[in-house]
Each structure stands twice: as C-alpha cells, then as structure tokens.
Amino acid sequence: MSREKILTLDELAVRARQLRSQxxxxxxxxxxxxxxxxxxxxxxxxxxxxxxxxxxxVTADAYVNKGPGRPVFNEQLRAEYIAALACVDYVAINHAVxxxxxxxxxxxxxxxxxxxxxxxxxxxxxxxxxxxxxxVAHGGQIFYTDEITFSSSSLLNEHFxxxxxxxxxxxxxxxxxxxxxxxxxMIASLSGLKVLVVGDAxxxxxxYTAPLGQTGKGNILAVRYESEEQFAGGxxxxxxxxxxxASQVTLVCGLGTVxxxxxxxxxxxxxxxxxxxxxxxxxxxVTKRRFVDADLxxxxxxxxxxxxxxxxxxxxxxxxxxxxxxxxxxxVVTPDFGNGFISATMIDILCDRSKYLAVNTQVNSGNRGFHxxxxxxxxxxxxLNEPExxxxxxxxxxxxxxxxxxVGDRVRARHFAVTRGTKGVIMLDRDKEMVHxxxxxxxxxxxxxxxxxxxxxxxxxxxxxxxxxEVAAFIGSAAAALDVQIVCNREPVSPxxxxxxxxxxxx
Numbered sequence: 001m002s003r004e005k006i007l008t009l010d011e012l013a014v015r016a017r018q019l020r021s022q023x024x025x026x027x028x029x030x031x032x033x034x035x036x037x038x039x040x041x042x043x044x045x046x047x048x049x050x051x052x053x054x055x056x057x058v059t060a061d062a063y064v065n066k067g068p069g070r071p072v073f074n075e076q077l078r079a080e081y082i083a084a085l086a087c088v089d090y091v092a093i094n095h096a097v098x099x100x101x102x103x104x105x106x107x108x109x110x111x112x113x114x115x116x117x118x119x120x121x122x123x124x125x126x127x128x129x130x131x132x133x134x135x136v137a138h139g140g141q142i143f144y145t146d147e148i149t150f151s152s153s154s155l156l157n158e159h160f161x162x163x164x165x166x167x168x169x170x171x172x173x174x175x176x177x178x179x180x181x182x183x184x185x186m187i188a189s190l191s192g193l194k195v196l197v198v199g200d201a202x203x204x205x206x207x208y209t210a211p212l213g214q215t216g217k218g219n220i221l222a223v224r225y226e227s228e229e230q231f232a233g234g235x236x237x238x239x240x241x242x243x244x245x246a247s248q249v250t251l252v253c254g255l256g257t258v259x260x261x262x263x264x265x266x267x268x269x270x271x272x273x274x275x276x277x278x279x280x281x282x283x284x285x286v287t288k289r290r291f292v293d294a295d296l297x298x299x300x301x302x303x304x305x306x307x308x309x310x311x312x313x314x315x316x317x318x319x320x321x322x323x324x325x326x327x328x329x330x331x332v333v334t335p336d337f338g339n340g341f342i343s344a345t346m347i348d349i350l351c352d353r354s355k356y357l358a359v360n361t362q363v364n365s366g367n368r369g370f371h372x373x374x375x376x377x378x379x380x381x382x383x384l385n386e387p388e389x390x391x392x393x394x395x396x397x398x399x400x401x402x403x404x405x406x407v408g409d410r411v412r413a414r415h416f417a418v419t420r421g422t423k424g425v426i427m428l429d430r431d432k433e434m435v436h437x438x439x440x441x442x443x444x445x446x447x448x449x450x451x452x453x454x455x456x457x458x459x460x461x462x463x464x465x466x467x468x469x470e471v472a473a474f475i476g477s478a479a480a481a482l483d484v485q486i487v488c489n490r491e492p493v494s495p496x497x498x499x500x501x502x503x504x505x506x507x
Contacts, residue, residue, distance in 0.1 A: 005083040005090050012055060012092040013105035020107070025051035027143075028108035030099040030131075032059045034071040036081050039114070046145040047112035048087040056082050057094040057102045065097065065500050098127040103134040110143045111135045118144045167439045171505055174474060180503040183471065187499060190465045193246040196329040198322070198350065200337040201253040202234030203261050203287040204449065204488050211293055223291065223299065231489040232268035234286070237450055238335045240492040241457035241479070243270035250329070252276045252321065254314075254341040256284040259304070270492065278318050282306070286339045296447050296487065303366050305339055315343050322346060326353040331464030334359045335453060338371030351378045358460030359411075360452065363388045374410045381463050382408065383417040383456045383476075401435060404428055415463050417473065419452055419480070427459075427473035436470045441505065442481035447488055454483035454493050478502055 007015065016026050027047050033040055048054040058079050064071045071078065075093050083091045094102050103111060117128050132142050163171070209223035232240070239251040251269070255262055255277050262277065265285075269275060287304040326332060332354040336342050338361065350357060359379040361371055372392040373382055384407075390396055392407045400418055408416035408428055416428040424439040459476025463469065478501050479493045486493075 003080065003083065005088065006079050007090055007092050009057070009092045009094060009102060009105065012057070012090055012102075015090060016055060016106040016108070019053050024053050025110070026053050026055060026106065026108045027051035027110040027112055028055050028057065028099075028103065028106055029112050030057045030059075030094065030102065032064050032071060033078050033082060034064070034073055036078075041085065043112070043114055043145045044082075044085060045087045047110070047143070050110045050112065050143050051108075053089045054087055055106060055108070056088050056091045057099060057106075058082060058091060059097075060093050060095045063095065063097050065497055070504065099131050100127075100134045103131060103140075104138070107138040107140065108135070109140050111140060112143050112145055115144050115146050163441075163443065164439075167441065170437075170439050174470075175506045178471060178474075178506070180499075180506040183475065183502050183506070184499050186462070186467050186471060187245065187475065187495065187502075189467075190245045190461055191247050193330045193461065193465055194248045194250075194328065195242050195246040195461060195464075196250050196252065196326065196332045197235050197239040197242065197335070198252045198332065198342065198346070199235030199238065199335040200339040200341045201232075201236055201255055201265060201285055202337060202339070203264070203285055204231040204233040205229070205287060205289040206231070206296075206488060207289065207291045209291055209293060209299065211299075221299065223293075229487075229490075230264065232265055233288075233450065233453075233489045234337055234339075235335050236265060236268065237489040237492065238333060238453050238457050239273045240268070240270045240489075241454055242333065242461055243273050244492060244495045245458070245461060246331075247272060248274075250274045250276060250325075252278070252318070254278050254280050254285075254318075256280050256282075256286075258282065259284040259287070261285045261287070276321065278314050278321075280306075280314065280341070281312055283340075286337075301365065305366060307340070307366070315345065318343075319345050319349060322349045323353070326350065327355065329355065331356045331358065331461055333457065333460050335456060336361045336371075336375075337364065338362060338367035344375070347376055351376055354380075356380045356464035358383070358456060358464060360384060360456045361388065361392075362452070363391055373407060376411050379411045379413050381415045381417070381460050382411055382413045383419065383452070383459060385419045385421075385452060389418050401426060401428070415469055415472070417455070417459060417476070419455055421448070425455065425473055425477050425480075427469055429469040432469070434469070436473045438473050438477045440481070441477050442484050445484045447486065448484055449488045450486070451480040451483045453489075455480040458493065458498070475502070478505065 027050050029047050061075045079091045207228045208226045212222040215222045235253045239249050243249045257279050283306040284304050289302040290298050291300045357379050358381040360383050361373045393403050395403045404418050418426050422440050427436040455476040458479040459472045462472035462475050482493050
C-alpha cells in the first residue's frame with residue numbers, strides 16, 4: 001500500500017494541482033532523510049497539522065551532497081520508508097540539488113522545514129533562501145517545526161559503522177576542539193587571499209575501454225575502445241580548486257607551441273582564475289593519455305612531452321614576471337610535476353620572494369629518480385606522498401615521521417605533510433613541535449588521480465591564511481576525500497561540497 005504513494009515528480013505536481021483545485025491546503029517537506037529517526041517523524045507529523053495533505057520530496061542519490069559514502073540508503077529505500085508513515089500522503093524522488101524546481105511545480109501553501117533551518121545564515125549552501133523565494137513567489141510560506149531534532153549524519157557516524165574505529169575516535173577528539181561552524185568561518189576567511197599558482201600545465205586524457213582478453217599471437221591484452229574524455233590537470237586543477245576559496249587566483253604555467261591545447265585549457269578555468277601563459281618552443285603541452293577499464297583501473301599510459309628543459313629563451317621572461325609579481329601574493333602554491341617548466345632559477349625566485357610558499361614535487365614516470373623536494377631551499381609548507389619523502393631521503397625503512405622530519409629540515413619547512421593513501425595524512429607542525437595524524441576520511445574511492453593536488457591546495461591555502469595546522473590537515477584531508485569521488489579532474493572541490501562534508505564529519 002505504501003508503495004502506491006510513491007509517484008514521479010511530474011505525477012506529484014499533477015496531483016498537487018488537483019488537490020489545490022479541490023480547495024485542499026498542500027504542505028511539502030523536502031530532504032535527504034538518509035536515516036529515518038524520531039525527529040523526522042515528529043517533523044512530518046507536525047507539518048501535516050498545518051494543512052490537509054502532506055507531500056514529501058526526497059533528494060535523489062546523485063544529488064546528495066554530504067560527502068563520500070552518503071547516502072547510506074538508496075533513494076528508493078528512503079522513499080519507501082517515508083511513504084510508510086501514516087501522516088504522509090504522497091512521496092516523490094527529486095532529481096536536483098535543491099527543492100526549488102519541486103516548489104515551483106508543486107506550489108505548496110506551506111513548505112515545512114526543521115527549526116535548524118530558521119537561521120538562513122547557518123545554511124552553507126544558501127539553498128534555503130532560494131527555496132523561500134520559490135515558496136513566496138506562488139503565495140505560500142515557510143513554516144518551521146519546533147520538534148525534537150536529531151542528526152542523521154551523527155547517528156550514522158556513531159552507530160552504523162560508516163567509518164572505522166580509528167576514524168571515529170579521531171573525529172570525536174577533533175570535534176571537542178572545533179565545531180563545523182568554526183571551520184565554516186575559517187574557510188570563509190580565506191576569501192580575501194590573493195593566491196598565485198606556478199606549475200606545469202597537464203592535459204589528462206582517459207580512454208575508456210572494455211578488455212577483450214589476450215591476443216591470439218602474443219602475451220598482450222587486447223581491449224575494445226568505448227569512449228574518451230579530456231581533463232585540465234596539473235597546475236590548472238590546483239588553480240581551479242583554489243578559485244572557490246580565494247577571490248583572486250593567478251595561474252602561471254607553460255604551454256607548448258605544438259598542440260598547445262590553449263583553447264581547451266582556457267575553457268576549463270574557473271572565472272576568477274587569471275592565466276599567465278608562457279610558451280615552450282617545439283614542445284607539446286604535457287599530455288598524459290591513460291587507457292582505463294570500466295572500473296577506472298589504469299591499463300597503460302602514454303606521455304606526450306619533452307624530457308629536456310624546454311623553456312629556452314622564454315625562461316628569462318618567466319623569471320622577470322616572477323620577480324615583479326611574486327611579492328604581491330599572500331600565498332604561492334607550486335605544484336611542481338617535474339615536467340620541465342619550473343627551472344632552478346625560477347625556484348630561487350619563488351623561495352626568495354614568496355610571502356608564503358606551499359610546494360609539492362611529484363614523482364612520476366617522467367621524472368622518477370631525478371625530481372625531489374630539496375630542489376627548493378625553502379618551503380613554508382611541503383606536501384609529499386610517502387614514496388616521494390622516502391626517495392628524497394634515500395631511506396626506505398625508518399619510521400615515516402622521522403624521515404619526514406629529516407626532509408623537512410632540508411627545506412626549512414614550517415609545516416610538512418605526508419599523504420599516505422588509505423593510511424591518511426601526518427602533518428608536522430615545526431613551529432609548535434606537534435604532529436597531527438588524520439586518518440583517511442573517505443569510505444569509497446572512485447579515482448585517486450588529483451587527490452594529492454586537492455590536499456596541497458586546501459591545506460596550503462589554510463596554512464597560508466594563518467589557520468591552525470590541525471585544522472589545515474583536517475580540511476585538506478576532507479578535500480582529498482571529496483576528490484577521490486571525482487573522475488580525474490572533471491570538476492574542482494567546491495566550497496559548498498567541502499562545507500557540507502565538514503558538517504557531515506563533525507555531526
């Protein structure tokens with residue numbers, strides 16, 4: 001019987017119109033309702049008292065913006081258990097981020113929200129204000145219920161094994177010092193920063209394939225081509241991450257004169273990223289073509305780049321630009337992928353003139369063994385993965401914390417982070433002589449490409465903006481957890497998604 005209450009949004013809009021024509025007062029509730037609890041039930045029961053008919057719209061799985069592993073229960077299950085409530089007349093799944101479209105189509109007399117939405121300034125998405133406009137535009141009003149409240153996120157985090165015990169203990173300790181509102185304010189404080197990104201432009205290509213098996217005449221895997229996708233990666237991705245958090249971002253990078261991809265790159269930049277391109281004669285813009293299967297497992301990779309230093313006479317132009325402008329920026333972020341754009345002279349200028357310098361020197365197939373962090377005489381913040389730290393120290397076996405201290409000493413880093421994949425992150429705060437360990441904050445991984453860039457971007461700008469190191473490590477880890485849900489660099493980590501995930505974690 002309860003399943004008969006579940007309609008499409010189109011059907012719900014028609015039903016609402018019929019009810020209004022009969023003189024019925026229509027009340028609408030909307031939400032994720034990932035875990036049904038007493039607070040939800042009382043909220044809906046109270047909402048029903050404000051009208052004749054109660055309709056509920058449920059956010060579809062694809063639009064639940066609460067971070068990795070959410071929703072725990074799929075959209076159909078969530079719709080079914082709401083439909084099972086006697087006070088609910090009809091339910092529909094809403095395929096949108098907000099309820100605005102549903103409100104415009106249903107046009108309820110009353111839009112019922114919980115008391116925690118009464119203060120619109122506390123809504124990090126800004127959606128409640130938009131929803132209120134939609135309600136009022138059709139002659140309705142918002143009604144706030146004052147019933148007992150619980151947090152689905154808090155209940156799921158605490159009782160449903162969303163995170164392993166180590167992560168639960170970390171979050172419990174962290175929330176004793178910092179609330180989600182504290183972190184929202186800190187993240188907002190970064191907006192006044194002026195940020196410079198200097199690094200390699202990279203084009204990431206994914207060729208999606210389906211394996212066919214071994215060829216008939218050799219030990220070679222054959223695959224069937226299905227589709228392809230191209231992404232703006234490297235320093236471009238870092239600039240795009242930062243663009244959501246800092247009002248002014250400048251990107252300095254090198255493009256090849258052969259297959260420059262400049263039009264594509266410009267089309268992918270966020271609106272507040274100002275590009276400053278320099279051109280490398282006789283070289284392509286660095287392109288990495290990956291052949292992947294349906295699960296995004298990498299089968300094979302092809303590099304398009306020049307191994308020798310390629311700036312040539314243009315190096316002087318870059319150095320002159322850096323000398324004139326580096327000191328104007330509050331934070332300089334240098335994702336150095338070791339592909340030939342950043343020269344030793346450029347590094348000297350960055351080290352000498354940056355107010356706050358955040359650096360990563362990535363080890364990859366194109367530079368393995370020839371690219372380490374102590375190319376830089378100084379970095380206020382360095383972020384490396386564990387293999388990069390051990391390569392820089394030529395130390396395979398000692399505890400990673402002691403190895404990180406040794407490498408950090410060489411670059412005089414005030415803060416030094418080691419990203420460790422499923423083991424999380426350690427952050428050395430050399431000013432306070434403290435070590436912060438953050439476990440992995442993601443329960444699900446779609447694609448690891450770009451996660452280190454997300455951590456560097458957010459942790460770096462937090463530290464450069466004067467936020468505490470334990471907060472920077474947490475925010476950077478949350479950004480990385482969001483990024484592993486994104487295929488390659490398809491989109492940057494946004495302030496809304498980060499703020500919502502911070503709230504989810506700290507409930």
